[in-house]
Amino acid sequence: MSDKISCPVCPHHCSLADNQTGICGARIARNGQVVPVDDGILSAIHVDPIEKKPLNHYLPGAGALSLGSFGCNLKCKGCQNDSISQVPVCRARGFKLTPEQIISEAGHHHCPVIAYTYNEPIIWAEFVQKTAAAAHAHGLKNVMVTAGYVAPESRDSLFEHIDAANVDLKGFTEDFYRSWANASLKPVLETLEYLHRKPGFWLEITTLLIPGINDDPDSLKAEFDWIAQKLGPDVPVHLSAFHPAHRAMDIPRTPVETILMAKDLAVQSGLHYIYPGNVPVPSDTRCPGCTNIVIRRFGFQTEISGMQEGICSHCGQKIAGVWN
Numbered sequence: 001m002s003d004k005i006s007c008p009v010c011p012h013h014c015s016l017a018d019n020q021t022g023i024c025g026a027r028i029a030r031n032g033q034v035v036p037v038d039d040g041i042l043s044a045i046h047v048d049p050i051e052k053k054p055l056n057h058y059l060p061g062a063g064a065l066s067l068g069s070f071g072c073n074l075k076c077k078g079c080q081n082d083s084i085s086q087v088p089v090c091r092a093r094g095f096k097l098t099p100e101q102i103i104s105e106a107g108h109h110h111c112p113v114i115a116y117t118y119n120e121p122i123i124w125a126e127f128v129q130k131t132a133a134a135a136h137a138h139g140l141k142n143v144m145v146t147a148g149y150v151a152p153e154s155r156d157s158l159f160e161h162i163d164a165a166n167v168d169l170k171g172f173t174e175d176f177y178r179s180w181a182n183a184s185l186k187p188v189l190e191t192l193e194y195l196h197r198k199p200g201f202w203l204e205i206t207t208l209l210i211p212g213i214n215d216d217p218d219s220l221k222a223e224f225d226w227i228a229q230k231l232g233p234d235v236p237v238h239l240s241a242f243h244p245a246h247r248a249m250d251i252p253r254t255p256v257e258t259i260l261m262a263k264d265l266a267v268q269s270g271l272h273y274i275y276p277g278n279v280p281v282p283s284d285t286r287c288p289g290c291t292n293i294v295i296r297r298f299g300f301q302t303e304i305s306g307m308q309e310g311i312c313s314h315c316g317q318k319i320a321g322v323w324n
Helices: 099-108 121-137 152-158 174-181 185-197 217-230 256-268
Strands: 027-030 033-036 044-049 063-068 113-116 141-146 164-168 202-209 237-241 274-277 293-298 301-304
Touching: 033 121, 063 099, 099 113, 099 121, 113 121, 121 141, 121 152, 152 185, 164 185, 174 185, 185 202, 185 217, 202 217, 202 256, 217 256, 237 256, 256 274
Parallel strands: 063 113, 113 141, 141 164, 164 202, 202 237, 237 274
Antiparallel strands: 027 033, 044 063, 293 301
């Protein structure tokens, strides 16, 4: 009989002996349970515009009190936030706030939203759940930035009090996920379908385009076709430019031309809302019916100029999103 216990949070299902930590560096086996190494330890708390998550169709212009911790259950070679996500909690220098203190901070900064971001929120699920439940009790909204690498049995509890998410769909082949992130594509796609079915939930997707790694047109077109068919054309897709980081310093920055090529493919797949990221390219929101600009964007600042209550002022078409 094995003395090891399986972690239920993500598809790795790390089999852990007592006092052994999982691949994420944030969860440990203790007394027959897998628990956080240090519940509630934070690496950062900032007020960000909601557009920085990025969420372009969820309460535009809102401030989001954004929390991060340490560790990650993926091991992306080009991690853009490795200074916290690739640090095990046992070696981290962080700080602690209670959910009540976080709620108070949100009120002090007039933030209607709390965001769980910067590193992977699912690996500090217990604290996210407690804080998100307290936020709902105080009339606040909760959003998550996640890679979506979640075990099916953990989805209901993890997302119970989450209102919106941006999911990082890192690529569209199993080979890429294995070689780049030490993970698998299939559970991420299942999480996306789960969130799309969740009543009242708002979903957006980001793909980081890495030169020579996940930017081939056939793979991108397959991704966009899947999104259109499985999730529908109204899910916003953010196409973000890579910059050298972590263990991928030899890979160059993504050319603007690659982002524009990918955007054209997404349009061909029938997607309505595609946003370039990390490049000097306009990212206004246009009505998919008449192409009228309904939200002008200046960096992370927004100006709602062509719609009222989610309706295009020019042609009357509904613009998908959560606007108030």
